[in-house]
Amino acid sequence: MKRKIRFIIITICCFLIVIAMSMPITSQTQQTALLAIQQADDKLLEVVSSLEEASRSNIDIRDLVITTEDARQLIAIAKEMYNEASYTAAYSNAINANEELDSVVDEVELRTDNNQQNRTILFSLLGVFSAIFTGLVIFLIIRKGYPWYLEKRNEEFGKLEIQYIEKTEGVKDE
Amino acid sequence: MSKKLLSSQKKRLLTVAIFTVLIISIIAIASSIFFPTTSSGFSELSLLTYNDSSQTFEADRYPYSLESGVNRTIFFMVKNFEDVVKYYQIQIKVTKISQNATYEYPLNSAKSHLLYENDTYEKILSPATRNEKRESGTFSGDYIWSPVNVTLYSNALVEAVLEGDDFMKIVFELWEFNSTSNSFEYSGIFTFLELLYYY
Numbered sequence: 001m002k003r004k005i006r007f008i009i010i011t012i013c014c015f016l017i018v019i020a021m022s023m024p025i026t027s028q029t030q031q032t033a034l035l036a037i038q039q040a041d042d043k044l045l046e047v048v049s050s051l052e053e054a055s056r057s058n059i060d061i062r063d064l065v066i067t068t069e070d071a072r073q074l075i076a077i078a079k080e081m082y083n084e085a086s087y088t089a090a091y092s093n094a095i096n097a098n099e100e101l102d103s104v105v106d107e108v109e110l111r112t113d114n115n116q117q118n119r120t121i122l123f124s125l126l127g128v129f130s131a132i133f134t135g136l137v138i139f140l141i142i143r144k145g146y147p148w149y150l151e152k153r154n155e156e157f158g159k160l161e162i163q164y165i166e167k168t169e170g171v172k173d174e
Numbered sequence: 175m176s177k178k179l180l181s182s183q184k185k186r187l188l189t190v191a192i193f194t195v196l197i198i199s200i201i202a203i204a205s206s207i208f209f210p211t212t213s214s215g216f217s218e219l220s221l222l223t224y225n226d227s228s229q230t231f232e233a234d235r236y237p238y239s240l241e242s243g244v245n246r247t248i249f250f251m252v253k254n255f256e257d258v259v260k261y262y263q264i265q266i267k268v269t270k271i272s273q274n275a276t277y278e279y280p281l282n283s284a285k286s287h288l289l290y291e292n293d294t295y296e297k298i299l300s301p302a303t304r305n306e307k308r309e310s311g312t313f314s315g316d317y318i319w320s321p322v323n324v325t326l327y328s329n330a331l332v333e334a335v336l337e338g339d340d341f342m343k344i345v346f347e348l349w350e351f352n353s354t355s356n357s358f359e360y361s362g363i364f365t366f367l368e369l370l371y372y373y
Contacts, residue, residue, distance in 0.1 A: 048298060049353035051259040055301055062316050065259055065300045072298060123204070130200055137193070 033078070033087040036094035040075045043101040044068070050108045059111050064104050071100040215256040215301070219264075219348045219363050222249040222321050231313055231321050239370040240342065242328055248367070249321035250346055254299040255307055261351035263358045264295035266324060268332050271341040277362040280347050287335045289344075292358075295322065326369075333373070342371045 047068050054061050078093035222231040224247075237246045254260050269286035302317040314320045326344060336342055348363040 045351075045353070045356055048259070048261045048351060051298075052353055055257070055259045061259070062300045065298055065316065069298045072296065076293070076296075126200065126203060133196060 029087040029091065030082075030085075033082055033091035033094065036091050036098065037075065037078050037082060040071070040078070040094045040097040040101065043098060043105075044072055044075060047071075047101050047104050047108070050105065054108050054112055057112070057115055059115050061108065061111065064107055067100055067104050071097040071104070074100070215254075215307075217256060217260065217262070217348060217350070217361060217363055218251075218253040219346065219365055220251050220253075221346065221365050221367065222251055224249060224321075236367060237326070237369060239372060240326060240328055241372040242333070246326040248324050248326060250295075250319075250324060250365075251313065251321045252297070252299070252319035252348065253302065254317045254319075255302050257301050259298065259300060261298045261358075262296065262319065263292065263349040263351070264322075265292065265347045265349060266290055266295075267345045267347065268328075268335055269343050269345060270336060270339050271343045271368055272339075273343060275343075275345045275347075275364045275366055277364075280349075280360040281345055285335070286345070287331050289324075289327070289332075295324075326367075328371070336371060340371060342369050343367070344369065 051061055051065060051068060054064075074093045074097035078090045078097065081087075081090035081093065220233060221236065222233055223235045223237075224230075225232050225235070231249060231251070237248065240246055250264060252262055252264070254262075265280070266289040267281045267286040268289060269281055273281065273285055275281060297319045299319060300316040302315075306315060306317055309315075312318065332342075343366050345364055345366040348361045349358040350361045351357070352359045
């Protein structure tokens with residue numbers, strides 16, 4: 001009988017030890033899940049801002065919006081699971097959302113850079129064309145305009161007549 | 175002599191016109207490249223019901239009453255006709271029929287009851303393209319928040335807001351995420367249902 005009681009006491013003690021040991025692990029998992037969700041939430045807002053900015057510059061980002069929406073749904077699921085104390089599942093969903101958002105951030109940066117390059121190329125071409133156009137205008141002015149001006153000037157001068165005013169008597173030079 | 179003068183004047187006018195057009199086009203191209211477009215569009219929020227016989231959504235046959243303990247179904251749809259990506263949120267509030275919904279301010283939380291949590295109905299939408307802006311009668315697309323099923327219900331909190339009134343107003347408010355303030359802000363767009371309430 002004594003042996004039985006001792007066995008029961010030992011079993012209960014072991015059970016309590018196991019529970020006590022698993023408590024910090026659960027708490028750690030909860031903390032990690034919460035951190036991952038917060039990180040994903042912050043990243044989502046950051047991505048939305050960058051998508052807004054990219055769409056203002058007329059960059060095609062439709063596929064990235066769909067990926068971001070998927071990530072937002074994953075975060076929502078993660079929050080739901082966290083509230084239901086399924087911390088591991090919540091963590092895994094939050095991590096997946098984080099990864100998706102990271103890929104969107106990279107892609108937005110790449111497309112923005114490409115767009116910037118295209119704009120630079122376009123502007124350079126615009127600059128070159130403007131320079132050519134200005135050069136042409138100057139050339140035309142020198143080649144055609146100046147001779148035309150000279151001709152006009154000579155024409156105008158040709159019309160001029162020299163009139164001699166005879167001095168009347170009694171007027172003295174000063 | 176006069177004919178010669180006329181033709182030279184015409185040439186000069188033509189040269190001036192070409193020069194002006196060129197200058198204007200250069201300025202236009204440069205400004206379109208360096209000054210991106212600002213949002214000048216609009217967002218659309220609509221309430222719909224589902225017609226089982228024709229199997230389509232329609233802006234008709236809205237519920238006219240709600241009974242305590244009996245749920246009703248309605249659909250809302252949002253379209254992004256802005257020129258930028260938008261992160262939307264829908265807030266569904268129950269209030270007394272005498273409460274006015276305005277374009278300036280959202281319904282006061284002290285005088286209304288939020289049917290669902292703030293983040294229950296959220297969606298990120300692409301802007302509609304030029305062709306999509308001309309479409310009508312479409313219920314799906316990257317710029318559309320396809321009709322979402324909402325269950326209208328009542329509970330003690332709803333009844334507390336009504337304070338014994340026989341009519342209720344269910345307001346659907348459209349909120350947009352503002353990246354400057356990093357929070358959702360009321361867009362000024364709303365729609366509502368007025369229902370007879372049976373206790």
